[in-house]
Amino acid sequence: MKYKRCCACDYFVTTADRRCPNCGIADPRNERPDRGIPDIVAQGDTLTMETPMTDGARAAFGGFIGAVIGGFLMAGMGVAVGVAVGVSLGVLLGADKEWAPPELSQLAKRVIDCLRNDEETIRQRLSDIAQREQRLEETRQQVVTSVGDAATQERWSKVRQTIDSAAGVLSKQRDRYHAKLWEIALVRWQNALEPLAADWESLTHEACNQRLRQLERLRAQGKQYLDDWEGVDLTDLPEARRCLERLRNALESCDQLREALIVEQARLAVQGIAPVEEALTSTLGTGNAAMHALDVFNARAALGEFESAFDELEAEYNRLRSEDELAEKVTLVQRH
Structure with missing residues (x-):
């Protein structure tokens, strides 16, 4: 590949x-x-x-066409009238943002699924969740300072329990979105590793050296991810646990790939020197280790798994958002 x-x-x-x-x-x-x-x-x-094309460009283009038409029809005022009509037409076309056919307009606005768009969506969701958590905390502080008789305090207690429950739901959703940022980082890391385990037939001694340097740099980056992620409680985040396991497996394969590259480098060094070449080839093969590494570094499979799980998370977010908006509308109706 x-x-x-x-x-x-x-x-x-x-x-x-x-x-x-x-x-x-x-x-x-x-x-x-x-x-x-x-x-x-x-x-x-x-x-x-x-x-x-901008609105000004459309107006200028319309004015040019109008001048040409006016020049053909009549001299003098005909050109001026043609320019005026052409500019007006160009401005109208520029002001009408939906002048293109509906299917063209919809296709142009369609969002392309990609990691950058998903990453931006996640950051927007995290910002929204943070704002909602802040509103819950402000409301909770007001409830805590509220006073009254025993019956009133019992009602306030139920309100606090409801707020705490909502805060727990938001907290879990926030953690799941953070885990998705992990997965995006992991997919990109795997993607950078994939080419290092491919095209073995084209490797030279210097190419092996270059891949070993790249592998060492990426392995250090993966170790940093592992150190950061292992310190997080993943009890309620099965997708994050799978992400962490995939990272561990990939790091193990980095060691196998490093060994395979060194063996390939040795094979190239003794190439043509029999019987040393035959002895080395029969003792240390590179194919199995390299193919296993390529399977583990398969960023495309990880990307497909990420997109499927991300769609489920977005559906859950939209459901909770709809419930929140409905509750606000009900509250407004009750107040009136």
Whole structure:
């Protein structure tokens, strides 16, 4: 399998990736002078990159067409009238944001599924949850300071229990979104490791050295993830526990891959020197270790698992959000 870095974000992609799984750009293997991600518009049956025409550009274009038409129809005032009509038409087209066919407009606004979009969504969810937790805490403090007779205090106690229950739900949801950020980091880390276990037939002595240096750097990054994540209580986060187990397995495979690269380097060094080459080849093989490492580093399988679980989490978030909005509406109705 041939790997190449995405021209927009440096994520490793293959010939099968029509879009970059990390940033969503189309044709990620093609080099572009602009490494940013421009607006998305539709062209035929695929999505391509194109810069939209501004309102001023439409007005200028309309004025030019109007002047040409006016010049053909009559001289003098005809040109002026043509320019005025053309500019007006261009402004109207620019002001009407829905002038394109409905299916084109909807396709252009469609969000491309990719890790960057998911990451941004998670950060928005965490910000929203933090605001809701702050409102709950402020309400709880007001309830705590409330006074009254025994019956009133019993009602306040039920209110506190309800607030504590809601805070517990938000806390669990916040932890699950944090775990999803872990998974995104792990998928990107696995993606950087994948190419190191591929294309063995093209390796040279220097290429082995380069891969060993890259492997050491990525292994150190993975160890840092492990140290950070092992200190977190994952009792109620099964997806985070699976993420941590996948990280441990990948780190073990890093050691196997390092051994395989060193053996391959030794094989290249003694290549053509019989019977040393035969003895080394029969004693230490590289294929099994390398293929096992490639299976463990399979970022595409991890990405598919992440997207499926993330959709479930988003559905749960939207359900709780709907219940919260409904409760607010009921409260407003009761007050009136």
